[in-house]
Amino acid sequence: MFNYRILGIIKRELKEKFLSKSFIITTIMFPMLLFVIGGVQAFLVTDEAASKLNIVCEDQNLTQSFQKELAVPESDLMKEGKFSFNFYTMNREELKKHLDDNKKSMLDDKLTGVIFVPDTVFNNKIMEYYSKSPNNLSLSRKLNEPINNVLIGAYFSSKALSANELKFMRGGIEVNGFKISKDENIKEEGFGSIALSWVFGLLLYLSLLMSGQMMLQSVIEEKSSRIAEVILSSVSPREMMTGKIIGSAITALIQMGIWLATVITVASPALNFLPADITVSIKAVQVIFLMVNFAVGLVLFLSLFGMVGSIFDNPQDAQSGMWPVMMLIMIPFFVAMSMMQNPNSPIGNVTALLPFTSIMVMPVKMTIVEVPIWQLALSIVVNIVAIFFVFPIAGKIYRVGILRTGKKPKWSEVVKWLKYKY
Amino acid sequence: MYSLEVRNLTKTFNKVVAVDNASFEVPDGSIFGLIGRNGAGKTTTIRMMMGIYLPDNGDVVLKGVKVGQEFKNRVGYLPEERGLYKKMKVMDTLLYFAELKGKTGRTVHKKAEEYLKRFDLYDRRLAKVEDLSKGNQQKLQFIGTILHDPEFIILDEPFSGLDPVNTNMLKDIILEMKSQGKVIIFSTHLMDFAEKMCDHIAMIDHGKIILKGSLNDIKAKHSQKNVSLSYDGDISFLQGHPIVEKIADYGNTTGVRLKEANQTQQLLKLLMERNVIVKKFDANDISLQEIFIEYAGQEEGGANV
Numbered sequence: 083m084f085n086y087r088i089l090g091i092i093k094r095e096l097k098e099k100f101l102s103k104s105f106i107i108t109t110i111m112f113p114m115l116l117f118v119i120g121g122v123q124a125f126l127v128t129d130e131a132a133s134k135l136n137i138v139c140e141d142q143n144l145t146q147s148f149q150k151e152l153a154v155p156e157s158d159l160m161k162e163g164k165f166s167f168n169f170y171t172m173n174r175e176e177l178k179k180h181l182d183d184n185k186k187s188m189l190d191d192k193l194t195g196v197i198f199v200p201d202t203v204f205n206n207k208i209m210e211y212y213s214k215s216p217n218n219l220s221l222s223r224k225l226n227e228p229i230n231n232v233l234i235g236a237y238f239s240s241k242a243l244s245a246n247e248l249k250f251m252r253g254g255i256e257v258n259g260f261k262i263s264k265d266e267n268i269k270e271e272g273f274g275s276i277a278l279s280w281v282f283g284l285l286l287y288l289s290l291l292m293s294g295q296m297m298l299q300s301v302i303e304e305k306s307s308r309i310a311e312v313i314l315s316s317v318s319p320r321e322m323m324t325g326k327i328i329g330s331a332i333t334a335l336i337q338m339g340i341w342l343a344t345v346i347t348v349a350s351p352a353l354n355f356l357p358a359d360i361t362v363s364i365k366a367v368q369v370i371f372l373m374v375n376f377a378v379g380l381v382l383f384l385s386l387f388g389m390v391g392s393i394f395d396n397p398q399d400a401q402s403g404m405w406p407v408m409m410l411i412m413i414p415f416f417v418a419m420s421m422m423q424n425p426n427s428p429i430g431n432v433t434a435l436l437p438f439t440s441i442m443v444m445p446v447k448m449t450i451v452e453v454p455i456w457q458l459a460l461s462i463v464v465n466i467v468a469i470f471f472v473f474p475i476a477g478k479i480y481r482v483g484i485l486r487t488g489k490k491p492k493w494s495e496v497v498k499w500l501k502y503k504y
Numbered sequence: 505m506y507s508l509e510v511r512n513l514t515k516t517f518n519k520v521v522a523v524d525n526a527s528f529e530v531p532d533g534s535i536f537g538l539i540g541r542n543g544a545g546k547t548t549t550i551r552m553m554m555g556i557y558l559p560d561n562g563d564v565v566l567k568g569v570k571v572g573q574e575f576k577n578r579v580g581y582l583p584e585e586r587g588l589y590k591k592m593k594v595m596d597t598l599l600y601f602a603e604l605k606g607k608t609g610r611t612v613h614k615k616a617e618e619y620l621k622r623f624d625l626y627d628r629r630l631a632k633v634e635d636l637s638k639g640n641q642q643k644l645q646f647i648g649t650i651l652h653d654p655e656f657i658i659l660d661e662p663f664s665g666l667d668p669v670n671t672n673m674l675k676d677i678i679l680e681m682k683s684q685g686k687v688i689i690f691s692t693h694l695m696d697f698a699e700k701m702c703d704h705i706a707m708i709d710h711g712k713i714i715l716k717g718s719l720n721d722i723k724a725k726h727s728q729k730n731v732s733l734s735y736d737g738d739i740s741f742l743q744g745h746p747i748v749e750k751i752a753d754y755g756n757t758t759g760v761r762l763k764e765a766n767q768t769q770q771l772l773k774l775l776m777e778r779n780v781i782v783k784k785f786d787a788n789d790i791s792l793q794e795i796f797i798e799y800a801g802q803e804e805g806g807a808n809v
């Protein structure tokens with residue numbers, strides 16, 4: 083199947099692609115983007131401005147409870163070093179004066195805000211917050227729990243409750259996810275697998291669309307610049323198409339390899355790059371499946387993109403022929419993304435085993451739920467079978483189309499090309 | 505000995521017969537012209553010879569063997585619509601073309617340098633194709649066609665769109681290739697070039713070969729009936745005269761076609777008798793153009809010179 087002519091074409095494709103700006107940019111940009119996003123996020127989290135809050139209670143005892151809960155150096159809030167508190171006991175009248183006195187410092191950001199805890203809090207748990215920016219989500223997220231704890235403590239202190247009972251009441255809830263798999267051990271699992279499926283899906287999607295687009299453009303260019311006939315005087319159309327597909331596929335696989343290596347590096351626990359609640363475990367079988375599946379998908383889709391490119395002689399006309407192929411990539415992508423909400427949706431289970439769609443769906447499914455090996459193998463086999471159907475058809479149309487110029491052909495004509503003896 | 509034979513080639517596109525049972529023979533060491541109007545079927549015939557189109561019917565035979573991929577490697581082909589990779593460098597382009605023909609390594613590299621020097625392109629060997637002038641791109645395309653030292657050179661309308669310098673250069677290359685014993689086949693609608701360069705021709709019209717053979721034989725056969733005439737006086741009496749088949753006025757000269765080849769003396773005698781002053785009487789001259797028109801007719805404006 084491989085001869086020096088195909089190898090020559092592959093070599094040229096690789097040389098052209100590897101040295102192209104778009105390849106270099108996309109290959110480097112993606113990892114950079116990943117690091118930059120991670121870095122910016124980490125920076126934003128740590129860079130939150132220090133908050134200085136006045137806590138004003140109507141009840142003296144409550145003031146003391148707050149002091150005990152919040153001002154101790156061991157509390158989570160104080161450990162972060164981002165909060166400082168002042169405590170006052172005042173009634174509503176005095177609060178008004180306090181607010182007037184502190185108005186200027188609040189407007190100047192010297193004081194973040196004043197939390198007023200009226201006595202009625204024991205009836206309805208409603209407090210008041212005075213600030214230049216009262217709707218600060220990150221602040222309320224951090225303060226809600228300690229404040230609630232103080233209130234619960236104070237409310238139940240008069241009742242006869244043991245320290246344990248109190249502790250239970252004060253505690254929030256936490257859900258730990260466990261992944262059921264064939265392995266003997268049931269493993270605790272965090273957000274990692276969802277994040278991973280998202281990354282896998284997105285990488286596949288971007289890469290298939292990008293390399294497809296490049297294939298299409300390069301075929302159209304060869305056709306419209308009339309180089310095709312020069313090449314065809316040395317090689318057969320099938321050799322030409324095979325060489326182009328393999329060249330593009332190798333390029334895309336190498337790019338995917340670089341991207342995956344970056345993902346694995348970023349995800350590795352040793353680097354401590356990800357937030358602690360996201361642990362990603364990437365298994366070797368997942369990487370291997372992803373690459374094999376991607377290779378098969380490339381051959382399948384690049385044949386289609388090459389076929390479409392050969393039908394048209396300019397990119398504008400080609401748009402109309404490209405959308406059916408794009409749909410074959412986009413619809414499964416959305417199915418795959420929806421599987422993150424509902425990993426066992428019937429449509430997901432079916433599309434994971436159909437030709438074309440499984441290229442996108444299966445790798446995503448595999449990271450979220452345990453997929454038996456035979457299903458992984460089946461999805462690959464199904465697509466390889468699809469290649470045996472698609473490739474000869476694409477080859478025939480390519481053969482006729484690549485030498486056709488002039489009027490944009492009708493679809494009915496393209497179908498007739500299949501019957502031509504070329 | 506015919507080195508290359510085209511036997512009964514037929515090709516139909518969408519019920520339109522582009523080439524209809526075409527057969528001709530290309531002798532060894534000759535320059536062969538496939539001549540015909542635009543749309544007559546020249547390019548389709550040549551593409552079938554190159555294996556770019558599969559014929560519906562018929563064969564291309566080289567020394568008795570049907571041609572295949574092996575033949576492609578021995579041919580240098582210049583299509584009518586030329587094309588190069590715009591972003592590729594000059595030298596890379598040449599080496600790529602040769603590589604597809606199975607020629608790689610130092611020898612090809614050296615040869616490419618020689619050709620580039622000869623055609624004043626050596627300084628630009630590292631330039632991108634798109635940065636070359638159109639004339640230089642044409643030169644590059646010729647070099648790409650002959651770099652792998654083909655035995656057969658097939659050129660489809662090689663002279664169309666060439667500037668006069670490159671036209672001469674291509675003529676020189678063709679003659680040089682011929683002197684090296686290579687077979688050159690080219691198609692053209694320019695009778696002038698065909699007449700000056702070809703040893704053998706095949707004339708194609710509406711997909712059919714209507715005339716073929718050695719150019720000398722064809723001309724000799726047709727010239728005997730034709731007289732090229734310059735004169736003063738009135739020759740209108742020749743219109744409808746029993747020995748005259750047709751009179752064609754080309755301005756300075758008038759072509760007279762006789763019904764029989766042996767009637768030239770009779771025509772001269774007639775002119776003398778009518779006191780027409782004969783300045784030139786050439787009874788052995790006919791242009792390929794005239795032959796072409798005789799065979800292919802003059803509809804659609806005929807062939808343009």
